Amino acid sequence: MRLVSTMLLQDGVELAKPIYDNSGRILVQRNVKLTSTMVRRLKTSGITYVYIRDKYTEDILVTPAIPDEERMEAVNKIKKSFQSIKKEDIKKGSHLLDKSSEQLNDVVKGLVENLLDQDEVMHYLSDLLIVDNYVFHHSVNVTIYTLALARQLKFNRKEMQVIGLGALLHDIGKIYIPPEILNKDSKLNDTEFKIIKAHTEYGFELLRKSLTLPLLAAHCAFQHHERLDGSGYPRGLVSDNIHPYAKILGIADVFDAVTSNRVYRAAMLPHKGLEILSSGAGRQFDANLVNLFKKTVSIYPNGITVHLNDGRTGVVTKQNVHSHDRPIVRVLQEDNHPVQPYDLDLSIDPDALIIGADNAQ
Structure with a gap:
């Protein structure tokens, strides 16, 4: 495919x-x-x-990190939990959230178990879906990316469970943001952006008052938009003042945001999302975490069309675990002319470089 x-x-x-x-x-x-x-x-x-x-790529496999059915089940569970507290104030919302805590823990536990059974590199693209209900899909996607990075960092199961809950609930404060602002299809004005930024504080208060969820989940919600250079919000924290879990979550959050369909723009492909993270490495994001994340997510996922520096075009067939930017490519064209397909392993051909990939935009 x-x-x-x-x-x-x-x-x-x-x-x-x-x-x-x-x-x-x-x-x-x-x-x-x-x-x-x-x-x-x-x-x-x-x-x-x-x-x-098509007949040239029939044998190419694209395996999601989490089976589609299980991911959609997780999305529906988080949607149900969020919507149950949407019309309540924060105090009552926290109480209702406590009633959902067992179910939320089960969601994270299921994601952890699936990821621990996977290869070290995730061959994953965001869901092929329409853009409504973005917050719920985003919450699950961010949890998957966060847990994948936590696994690379050798977190134990208990630590993965805690950071997974923080990731799953990081945007819960958005239930208190007016939908006309949350779903606006054009640039936010200063007043609207100020309202959007308040979701971090709403989420913190909601989770902080919970009797059954870890306090670290509240800090994940509060700090996931903080940046190393102090340019983030809500408090403009810098460097070591940002909790390590929030640094991980911030990377996962940005990557999924730019590689998902939004009401105001189309999804970017993974290599573009990773370029955005790389441009902020050491300034906004922890450079070591960004480099590790780049080894966690496929830069050029299986099935994507890539263009080489020598005029050849092909489709990625397989990943090279130790050369993340140099996959195996099935060449279909040379200088825009169709050729008999053949596989090219970029990890053993130092002169062949990927210079672009077909974007979905």
Whole structure:
């Protein structure tokens, strides 16, 4: 299978992976051949890319870090918990959150178990879904990235459980942000941005008052927008004043935010998201954590089309664990002319370099 921009889709192509609606229901099933009507619907729904089948990439596997069904179940559980307290004040909301704590712990425990069974590098792209209910999907995605980085840092299960809860609930304060601001499809003005920033304090107060959730979860919610150079919020903390868990969470949060579909822009592909993190390494983000994160998430996931410096174009077929930026590529074109496909291992060809990848925008 390979990844294709919806802008390039043609009638009759066959889906290799399902597409979900915002409630986790399958919008278009795998193996379906797309009609012109379906292609138009995908474009207007905000879907930027899809996985398709073709004879040249049939053997390429794209395995999610967490099985689709389990991830969608986690999304629906966090959605139910958030919505149960949405209309309550913080004190009563904390009480209702306590009633959900066992279920939330089970969600994190399930994600931990799945990740511990995976390879060390996650071959993962954000869900192929429309942009509604972003907060719930984002919460689960950030938890997956956070736990993957925690595993690389050799966290034990107890530590992974705590930071996982912090990640799962890091944006819970957004339930108190007016939806017209939260879902605005254009740039926020200063007043609106000030309101958005308050979600960190709402989340902290909500989690701090919980009798069953770890206090560190509250600090994750409070500090995940803090940056090493003091440019973050809500308190402008610097360097060592930021909790280590919040530093990890901040990286996962930014990466998922830029690689997910949003109401105001299309998703970036992973290599672009990692470029953003790299540009802030040592200034906004801990450089060691950024470098470790780059080894945790595939820079060029399986199925993505890449362009080489010598005019060749191909599709990533497999990752090289010890050379994260040099995967195995199935070459399909040379100087824009189709060729008999062959596999090229970039880890043993030092002259061949990836200079670009097809973006879904």
